[in-house]
Amino acid sequence: MANIRDIAKHADVSVTTVSRVLNEHPYVSKEKRVRVHEAMKELGYLRNQQALTLSTGKTQRIVVILPYMDHPYYGFFVNGLAKAALEHNYRLVMWQTEYKLNEERQALDLLKHREVDGAIVLSHEMSFKEMETYRAYGPIAVATVGAPETISSIHVDHYASFISGIRVLQEHGYEEIGIILSRSHSPSSLARQQAYFDEVAHARQQWIWTGYLTSEDGIRLAETFLSQKERPRALFFSSDYVALGFLGEMQRRHIAIPEEVAMLGFDGHPIGHAFGLSTMLSPNEKIGRRLFETTLAEMNGAQPETHGMTVSYQVGTTL
Amino acid sequence: MANIRDIAKHADVSVTTVSRVLNEHPYVSKEKRVRVHEAMKELGYLRNQQALTLSTGKTQRIVVILPYMDHPYYGFFVNGLAKAALEHNYRLVMWQTEYKLNEERQALDLLKHREVDGAIVLSHEMSFKEMETYRAYGPIAVATVGAPETISSIHVDHYASFISGIRVLQEHGYEEIGIILSRSHSPSSLARQQAYFDEVAHARQQWIWTGYLTSEDGIRLAETFLSQKERPRALFFSSDYVALGFLGEMQRRHIAIPEEVAMLGFDGHPIGHAFGLSTMLSPNEKIGRRLFETTLAEMNGAQPETHGMTVSYQVGTTL
DNA sequence: GTATCTTCTGAAACGCGTTTCAGAGCAAGC
DNA sequence: GCTTGCTCTGAAACGCGTTTCAGAAGATAC
16 A cells, blocks of 8 residues: 555655655645645555654544443443544444443553544542543543542533422422432432432331332332332432333332323433333433543643532323 | 653563563573562553554454444344454454445455454445455455455345245235335345345335435335235244334224235344344344454465355244 | 746655664673 | 574664754845
């Protein structure tokens, strides 16, 4: 495959001139520019991206770190990221961690080895303290709360969002409320619990169910929930998919929603809409976009930024 | 940041020796090996992946081309791909095309510019004829049918799968069957239509609904379906999400499933299970794995392969 | 007419790890 | 004692595009 030196020889110009033509530098005479273009066509020249990357030090790649690519929760984030990346001529390198700390480290090592220009972290086990040790090698943006100043954070304000969700439930007359969370120790779960205790007068520790991530978990939850003696009148889920699993199983058991138990989801997935799930709509695609744009801005010298986004109520029939 | 030459100087050995230590070449004396390791530690050496890539010509990256990353249909494929890639120390570069031919071209151009070692195409607008023009630059594997010999294909045998789905419907006593397809001109849709006409005695052109991709489309379909005078007794969907949208809307309208119309989905998404959707289980995660492994094998000199996978019936309550 | 720009060109160095090749030193084979 | 072979080492070339720097030629300024 022809390289820049072959082109130079063929067009009888210097390598520098060919490079200038490639980069549309103005100081090339029309005549030579034409000759170079012809040579490139004749030899079927294709610029070697690797060489460019080594030379400039810019990879035009960003690593995206998330637990599972097929978990619907991340779909909107990734979609926003993908669109923004495409627009700015960046490629996304996806790294699936399965919640393993070691995989997160490997993914961030790409930064150290200059395989990518930046990192976007949608979920992490790693402490921010450790994450900061990677910061010297490139910008990092997270979709979670609690990041230090050096790390950009574009996230859903889970505390405020849960407060507003609880208010929606209260406006519908529900006072005895339970909440369904994902991993119990994650910052978002902690914020949600805090909101729960701050805002719900009848809050009870045993009305917090943790460890529910998927629709299958939602199915399981139905059994657990129904076996409980004292049950809340409404459930606030932190994920639409868990809510849907629960809803499906309740339907199967012919238990009326919202008469027996009211439900409020979180995310706003279209599939929830089909089953009339009331939910808190989260601007995840927009967050994805902004995560990318923030990272890009940082690469161009901007300061890290922190921004919390809020959610809105989407009417359904489960309240 | 220290490079290999700095290490060489610091350890008072040649650059070659440092390279040998990095690559665990046996012909390095213990003494020098130790000196090199010490120098690397002292200077905080990090191997520059870019330089390695330029030097070896191997990127350890594969581009994955698909219309939308957040479409649940692709979730399992991508999951399988991601797991296999991780195991073999490859990175996945995701390219979202939104069904645009031009985006597919850009994605495959990565191959030409040596930005990736291979390409995996989960869905494409591009003709195989055009796709073959990229073949010279690296292995390509598709998840669709009809690929020429030069392009690997690991796919669901849509014809056989639709036949077996139709048989399931017939075994449940349904003769008047309609089918719901995605894009009408895609090879999979054509194969499905063929199976429909070959296997269903009462097949009718107006019982083929095309253009249904998402759960929102499924909701829309309910209206269209119900407004039709002569309706089939059963619907065979080519996507669980479309089926679920339809199912939700039918529930909202208090129309009994399967009494009014029986439903059979396709894919086997967990969320379908929650709502008792009968479906044809597709081994998409396995296909993802094999797509990667095939591509890897081709990079190591193996021939392209074609393999059709079959689906199995997953019992639900919508038949 | 001299000084100062502007335009255009190319040699060489740079980014950095790998590979090839030549050769030195030493041991085993016969 | 001489050949063969193995172990170890490093200089130089290679992959390939970009950038720096020096300089030539022509144009403009005053």
